[in-house]
Amino acid sequence: EPEVTQTPSHQVTQMGQEVILRCVPISNHLYFYWYRQILGQKVEFLVSFYNNEISEKSEIFDDQFSVERPDGSNFTLKIRSTKLEDSAMYFCASSKVTGGTGELFFGEGSRLTVL
Amino acid sequence: QKEVEQNSGPLSVPEGAIASLNCTYSDRGSQSFFWYRQYSGKSPELIMFIYSNGDKEDGRFTAQLNKASQYVSLLIRDSQPSDSATYLCAVNIVSSGSARQLTFGSGTQLTVLP
Numbered sequence: 132e133p134e135v136t137q138t139p140s141h142q143v144t145q146m147g148q149e150v151i152l153r154c155v156p157i158s159n160h161l162y163f164y165w166y167r168q169i170l171g172q173k174v175e176f177l178v179s180f181y182n183n184e185i186s187e188k189s190e191i192f193d194d195q196f197s198v199e200r201p202d203g204s205n206f207t208l209k210i211r212s213t214k215l216e217d218s219a220m221y222f223c224a225s226s227k228v229t230g231g232t233g234e235l236f237f238g239e240g241s242r243l244t245v246l
Numbered sequence: 247q248k249e250v251e252q253n254s255g256p257l258s259v260p261e262g263a264i265a266s267l268n269c270t271y272s273d274r275g276s277q278s279f280f281w282y283r284q285y286s287g288k289s290p291e292l293i294m295f296i297y298s299n300g301d302k303e304d305g306r307f308t309a310q311l312n313k314a315s316q317y318v319s320l321l322i323r324d325s326q327p328s329d330s331a332t333y334l335c336a337v338n339i340v341s342s343g344s345a346r347q348l349t350f351g352s353g354t355q356l357t358v359l360p
Contacts, residue, residue, distance in 0.1 A: 166348075174290060174334065174350040187347050222289055234280065235348060237289040 133157040135238035137223050143244045144213055152208045152241045154223030163206045164224040164235065165198065167191070174222070180206065213245045249273075252335050252351035260359050265322040267354050269335030272316070276337040279311055279318045284332045284353065293333070294320065325358040332356070 136155045144150050156163050165177040179186040180198055197209045206225075210217055220242050224235040249272040259265045267281075278297050282290035296302045296309040296318065308321040318337075322329055332353040 164347075173352050174336075174348075176347050176349070179347060189347075234292050234295050236292070240289050 133159075135223055135225055135236055137221075137238035137241050139241055140239065141242045141244070143246065146215055146245055147212050150210045150213055150217075150243060152210075152221050152223075152243070154206045154208075154238055155204050156206055156223065156225030157227075157236060158204070160225035160227045160236075162186070162226045163198075163200070164226075165208045166222045166224060166237075167219040168222065168240075169216075169219045177208075177221075210243075213243075215245050218243055218245045250335055250337055250349050250351040252333075252354050254352055255355040256357055257354055258357045258359055259325050261325060261327060263325050263358075265325045265329065265356055265358070267320040267322075267333050267335075267356065269318045269320075269351055270316055271318070271335075271337045271349075273337070274313075274316065276316075278338050279309070280336040280338075280348065281307075281309060281318075281320045282334040282336060282350075283329075284334055286332075290334055290336075290350075322356075325356075327358045327360050330357045 138153045163180040166174050167177055168174045176189050178188045178192045178198055195211050199207050220240045222240045223238045226235045251270045280295045281293045283293050284290045294304055294307050294309045296311045299311050299313050302309045306323045310319045332355045334353045335351040336348040338348050
């Protein structure tokens with residue numbers, strides 16, 4: 132069964148360092164997303180991406196964050212200068228249909244620990 | 247502010263019983279409603295989705311939606327210990343018909359006791 136894959140599964144970094152989290156969405160999906168979940172808190176929307184551009188972004192997704200689809204398969208989230216509060220599980224997701232009622236499929240997540 | 251509210255629990259039910267999970271949402275523009283299951287340290291896994299008022303059944307799971315009351319629920323029949331997890335309610339508003347942003351509740355922790 133097709134699945135969303137994410138790497139790395141866990142990354143530890145020093146505050147102020149740049150981090151890139153990578154995702155391979157399901158191949159025939161059109162929409163890509165990043166969500167995050169701070170330990171013990173809600174899953175929060177960060178950004179959605181369609182047709183090689185950002186469709187929506189939340190207040191969390193500030194200038195320190197960027198997304199890119201560098202080739203036909205990968206979808207990346209970059210955090211330029213990590214802060215302690217960026218420590219969280221980051222989930223990539225993808226969906227197939229345009230608007231309407233398609234469901235999101237989540238990857239297993241990348242746990243980011245900022246020291 | 248778009249809110250999705252759930253009782254955090256924990257909710258404990260004996261094996262074989264019906265577990266009832268509830269969710270309310272604040273934005274009347276919400277169009278699609280999802281229940282995800284999340285095991286500790288894992289990603290959300292879609293259990294069911296519902297778009298129309300009424301009930302939708304899938305195996306042991308039934309989702310119920312009442313848009314007038316802004317209420318959605320999930321019933322799990324014949325609960326099994328393997329159902330023990332946190333259940334996340336998520337809703338979305340379709341923005342410009344081109345993308346989907348889910349707003350999640352904080353989840354209800356369910357424990358099924360053997």
